[in-house]
Amino acid sequence: MSVRIGIDIGGTFTDLVAIATDDGAADGGAADGGVTTHKTLSTPPDYGDGIIEGLRVLLADRPGPVADVLHATTVGSNTVLQASGAKTALITTRGFRDILEIRDLRMPVLYDIGWTKPRALVERRLRLEVSEKIRPDGSVAIPLDAASLEPVLAMLRAEQVVSVAICLLHSYANPAHERAVARAVHAALPDIAISVSSDILPEIKEYPRTSTTVINAYVQPTVRAYITALDARLRGLGIAAPLQLMQSNGGLASAAFAAECPAHIIESGPAAGVVGAAALARRLNEPRIITFDMGGTTAKAGLVENGEVLRTEAIEVGGGVMAGSRLLVGAGYMLKLPAIDLAEVGAGGGSICRLDSAGAPKVGPASAGAAPGPVCYGRGGTAPTITDCNLVLGYLDPGGLTGGSMRLDLDAARAAIGQQLGEPLGLSIEAAAHGMLRLASATMMRAIRAVSVERGRDPRQFALLAFGGNGPLFAAGLAGELGIGRIIVPPLPGVFSAFGLLVADAEHHGRQTVRVRLDQADPGRIGAILDDLTAAAARRLRGDGFAADRQRFRRAAAARYAGQSSEIEVALPDGAISAETIAVRFADEHENTYGFRAPAGEPVELVGLSVSARGLSEQPRLPGRIAPFGQSVPPSRRIWLPDDGWVDTPVTDRAGLVTPTVGPLIVQEYDATCLVPKGMTASVDDFGNIRLRAG
Structure with missing residues (x-):
C-alpha cells in the first residue's frame, strides 16, 4: 500500500492530502479511498517550512512508501507580484x-x-x-x-x-x-x-x-532555487518519489521542466481545484459546473463543460487580482501560455474590511494572510476580516478551526468590528459584519458572471461547485442571487485544490505559428505540422515515463477573420484536416463566444496550430467514494440571520446528512463550514458530496 500526496500552498493555509493506493490490486492499483488531510498555516518567509511540518504530521497518520508528491505553488506569481x-x-x-x-x-x-x-x-x-x-x-x-x-x-x-x-x-x-x-x-x-x-x-x-x-x-x-531546496528536503524526510508541479494549464510537469520553464507554473495553485472539479463532474455526469473556490486571500471562479475545463491562451500576472473582463486588460504582465480560464477577485477569508477615506465600506483586495492573520487568530492582527465577520455571526465555531487545533478569539473579533466598522457606520456589530459579507458576495458574483455571462453562458443552467476554506459558507447566498438552483460541496472542500492535484494528469503543449488564409492553405502542410508537434509532445511524455498506450493528444487551430487582430482557438478532430473543417469550427466558436458569425465566404486566416499531450496514469486517479469524515460537533449554535436575528441552529457533520435536512443548518467539518439557509435542503450523495437544493 503506497501513498500519493498533494500539497497546495494558499495565502493563509498550506493544505496536504494523502490518498492510499493498492499497488497489488488487479485493476492496476485503484485508489481505495483512504484519505488523510492536514492543514497548517503557510510560512511566507519559506513556504517549504510549512510543507515539511505538514508532511511530518501527515505521514505519521498515513505511513507507507510515497509514490507521488504533487505540488501547486504560488512562488512564481508571488515573485512577480x-x-x-x-x-x-x-x-x-x-x-x-x-x-x-x-x-x-x-x-x-x-x-x-x-x-x-x-x-x-x-x-x-x-x-x-x-x-x-x-x-x-x-x-x-x-x-x-x-x-x-x-x-x-x-x-x-x-x-x-x-x-x-x-x-x-x-x-x-x-x-x-x-x-x-x-x-x-x-x-x-x-x-x-x-x-x-x-x-x-x-x-x-x-x-x-x-x-x-x-x-x-x-x-x-x-523558482529553481525553491524547487531544488524543496526536493532536497523531501529526500531528507526519506521521500524518494519524484516531485511534480501543477502547470497553469491544469497538467502536471516534472520538477526539472518547471525549474527550466517556470512561466508554465505561474498560476499553478488556482488550476488544481478546477482540475479536481472536472474529474468530479465526469464522475457525477454533471455536464455544466461553475467552480467557486474561496480561500484566505482570493475567490476564483471557473467553468467545466462536459467534463472539460475552459482554457485561455493568455493571462496577465502581477496586476493584482483578475476582475474577469476580457476587454479591460493591461494591468499586469502578459503571459501568453495556455492556462485554465479563471476569474479572480480579492475576496477571501483574510480579506480586510475597512472604511475608505470617504467613509464607504470596502472589502479587500488587501489580505491579512497567514501572518498576522485575522484578528480572531490572536497572532497580532488588528484589522477585521471576512473570517472575523463570519465568527461574530456564529457561522464559525469559536472552539476553533481545523478540528479545534486553532482556537478563535470571539471577543477580539467583536471589538475590532465594533470599533472600526460598527460605530463609524452607526450599526450594530452584527449588522456591520453582515454588511461586509454582502459586499464581499457582490464582489465574488463579478467573478462568477465573468466566467458565465461574459462567456455567453447562462449560470442558471449550471450547478455551483463550492470549495476552499470559505466557499461553502457563501455558496448558497451567491447561488440564490444568480438563480442557480443546485449547489455541490465536494468531500474535503477546504483542501480540494490539494485533492485536485491527485486526479491531474501530466500534460505538455506544443505550438507553431502558421499564417495563411484558409482558402489558400495547403492541407498537406497543416497535417505535417500537426504530426511534427504530436511527435515532439510524444517524446516529452516518453521522457516523463508514459508509454505510447498511455498518451492522448488534442489538436487545435488558432484562427480569425481576415483583418481581425485577435484569434480564437478551436479543437480539431483526429485524422486528416481540411481547411473547410477549420473554417466551419472557427465560425461556430466565434458565434458561441461573441454572438455572431460573418456571412459565408468571409475569408478566415489561420494563425497557428497546437497540440496538447496528456499522459494517463496506470491507475485510476479518483476513488470510487470518499466516506464522510465524522467528527465531534456541538449539537447547536446561535447564528445571526438578517431577517430573524439570533437563531438557535442545528449543527451537524457531513455524516449526519444521510437523511435530508432542511435549513437553517450548519455543517461543520475539519477543513470547512457549510451554511445551509432557510428554504434549502441538504443531503449527501453516493460519492460523499453535500447537495443543496432550494425547496
Whole structure:
C-alpha cells in the first residue's frame, strides 16, 4: 500500500492530502479511498517550512512508501507580484528595446487619466540590442553582427545580471540568431540563466512573446532555487518519489521542466481545484459546473463543460487580482501560455474590511494572510476580516478551526468590528459584519458572471461547485442571487485544490505559428505540422515515463477573420484536416463566444496550430467514494440571520446528512463550514458530496 500526496500552498493555509493506493490490486492499483488531510498555516518567509511540518504530521497518520508528491505553488506569481525576481536583462533586435514599455496599448480602466502602467520587469538600461533581422518568412534580412554582441556581454558582466531573456524579431520563423546569441552568452557567462523566446513561445506578436520570455527569465532563479531546496528536503524526510508541479494549464510537469520553464507554473495553485472539479463532474455526469473556490486571500471562479475545463491562451500576472473582463486588460504582465480560464477577485477569508477615506465600506483586495492573520487568530492582527465577520455571526465555531487545533478569539473579533466598522457606520456589530459579507458576495458574483455571462453562458443552467476554506459558507447566498438552483460541496472542500492535484494528469503543449488564409492553405502542410508537434509532445511524455498506450493528444487551430487582430482557438478532430473543417469550427466558436458569425465566404486566416499531450496514469486517479469524515460537533449554535436575528441552529457533520435536512443548518467539518439557509435542503450523495437544493 503506497501513498500519493498533494500539497497546495494558499495565502493563509498550506493544505496536504494523502490518498492510499493498492499497488497489488488487479485493476492496476485503484485508489481505495483512504484519505488523510492536514492543514497548517503557510510560512511566507519559506513556504517549504510549512510543507515539511505538514508532511511530518501527515505521514505519521498515513505511513507507507510515497509514490507521488504533487505540488501547486504560488512562488512564481508571488515573485512577480512582489517584484522580487532576479536581476534580469533582455537582449533584443536593434530598435525593439522598448516593446516592454509600448506593450499592446491596452488599459484596464477607462477614462482614468491617473492610471499608470506597471513598471517593466527589466529596466531600460538592461534592455540591450544586437544588430540582426529575420523576416516573417524566416529569411535573413540582416545577418547577426557578432561585434554588436561584445558590448552586450560586457554589460551583462559589469551589471552582474543573474538571468537573461533573448527575444529577437521573428525568431518564431527562424530561431538561428537567437540560438547563436544564447551560445555566446553561455560561453561568456556560463552561470547565467538563459530564456530563449523560440523555446518558450515560438509565436507571432512581439509583445506577448517578449513579455512571456521576460517573465520566465525573471522568476527562473527564484523558482529553481525553491524547487531544488524543496526536493532536497523531501529526500531528507526519506521521500524518494519524484516531485511534480501543477502547470497553469491544469497538467502536471516534472520538477526539472518547471525549474527550466517556470512561466508554465505561474498560476499553478488556482488550476488544481478546477482540475479536481472536472474529474468530479465526469464522475457525477454533471455536464455544466461553475467552480467557486474561496480561500484566505482570493475567490476564483471557473467553468467545466462536459467534463472539460475552459482554457485561455493568455493571462496577465502581477496586476493584482483578475476582475474577469476580457476587454479591460493591461494591468499586469502578459503571459501568453495556455492556462485554465479563471476569474479572480480579492475576496477571501483574510480579506480586510475597512472604511475608505470617504467613509464607504470596502472589502479587500488587501489580505491579512497567514501572518498576522485575522484578528480572531490572536497572532497580532488588528484589522477585521471576512473570517472575523463570519465568527461574530456564529457561522464559525469559536472552539476553533481545523478540528479545534486553532482556537478563535470571539471577543477580539467583536471589538475590532465594533470599533472600526460598527460605530463609524452607526450599526450594530452584527449588522456591520453582515454588511461586509454582502459586499464581499457582490464582489465574488463579478467573478462568477465573468466566467458565465461574459462567456455567453447562462449560470442558471449550471450547478455551483463550492470549495476552499470559505466557499461553502457563501455558496448558497451567491447561488440564490444568480438563480442557480443546485449547489455541490465536494468531500474535503477546504483542501480540494490539494485533492485536485491527485486526479491531474501530466500534460505538455506544443505550438507553431502558421499564417495563411484558409482558402489558400495547403492541407498537406497543416497535417505535417500537426504530426511534427504530436511527435515532439510524444517524446516529452516518453521522457516523463508514459508509454505510447498511455498518451492522448488534442489538436487545435488558432484562427480569425481576415483583418481581425485577435484569434480564437478551436479543437480539431483526429485524422486528416481540411481547411473547410477549420473554417466551419472557427465560425461556430466565434458565434458561441461573441454572438455572431460573418456571412459565408468571409475569408478566415489561420494563425497557428497546437497540440496538447496528456499522459494517463496506470491507475485510476479518483476513488470510487470518499466516506464522510465524522467528527465531534456541538449539537447547536446561535447564528445571526438578517431577517430573524439570533437563531438557535442545528449543527451537524457531513455524516449526519444521510437523511435530508432542511435549513437553517450548519455543517461543520475539519477543513470547512457549510451554511445551509432557510428554504434549502441538504443531503449527501453516493460519492460523499453535500447537495443543496432550494425547496
